[in-house]
Amino acid sequence: MIPAPDQALHHISMPSSNPYVSEYEDELGKTVEHFREDIKALRTGRATPSLLEGVQVEVYGTKNPVKALGNINVEDSQSMTVTPWDKNIMKSLEKAVEEADLGVGVVNEGDKLRIKIPEMTEENRKEMVKKLNEKLENARIAVRHIRDDIKQSIEKAEKDKEISEDDKFRYLKSLEEEIEKTNNNLKEIRDKKEEEIMKV
Numbered sequence: 001m002i003p004a005p006d007q008a009l010h011h012i013s014m015p016s017s018n019p020y021v022s023e024y025e026d027e028l029g030k031t032v033e034h035f036r037e038d039i040k041a042l043r044t045g046r047a048t049p050s051l052l053e054g055v056q057v058e059v060y061g062t063k064n065p066v067k068a069l070g071n072i073n074v075e076d077s078q079s080m081t082v083t084p085w086d087k088n089i090m091k092s093l094e095k096a097v098e099e100a101d102l103g104v105g106v107v108n109e110g111d112k113l114r115i116k117i118p119e120m121t122e123e124n125r126k127e128m129v130k131k132l133n134e135k136l137e138n139a140r141i142a143v144r145h146i147r148d149d150i151k152q153s154i155e156k157a158e159k160d161k162e163i164s165e166d167d168k169f170r171y172l173k174s175l176e177e178e179i180e181k182t183n184n185n186l187k188e189i190r191d192k193k194e195e196e197i198m199k200v
Contacts, residue, residue, distance in 0.1 A: 020154050034142075035138075038135050047117045052102075055102075083111065087110075120176050128197045147175065
């Protein structure tokens with residue numbers, strides 16, 4: 001039996017009458033957050049620390065995000081520098097940024113790494129939007145899998161006589177509403193990012 005939903009879980013306008021959705025609330029939230037983080041590194045033609053968000057640098061046997069290893073300084077709209085606290089990691093830092101394939105120029109200046117953001121052409125921008133749409137599709141697939149799991153739980157509960165047929169239809173309806181809300185949220189994040197990419 002699924003326990004009665006905890007009211008505290010419904011701060012994100014969850015349908016409080018659906019304990020099956022409540023059980024997967026965290027997973028749906030994480031899918032949206034993962035998408036938000038995942039698209040940060042898509043280039044918008046302007047220098048921004050979020051461009052390095054997904055870059056992991058291998059230092060002393062462990063992988064670390066760039067921001068944990070030094071200062072990121074945006075110098076102008078087309079360039080920024082990373083000054084590591086430990087100069088011995090310059091080579092590893094340079095290698096990590098180059099291998100991340102961000103479409104930027106990388107210059108090792110000895111004490112800091114200079115990152116030059118080339119002007120984006122119309123073609124670059126369209127390519128970035130294409131990548132953005134691929135990432136959106138992956139997020140939607142993840143949401144669809146969660147939806148299928150919840151749907152199965154509801155249908156099984158009715159089959160096992162834990163809930164009535166009326167309950168089943170009510171729960172399935174509120175499930176669809178929640179999934180639609182999540183997909184709309186993903187689309188809003190995607191549209192905002194496209195605007196940034198296409199902005200000249």
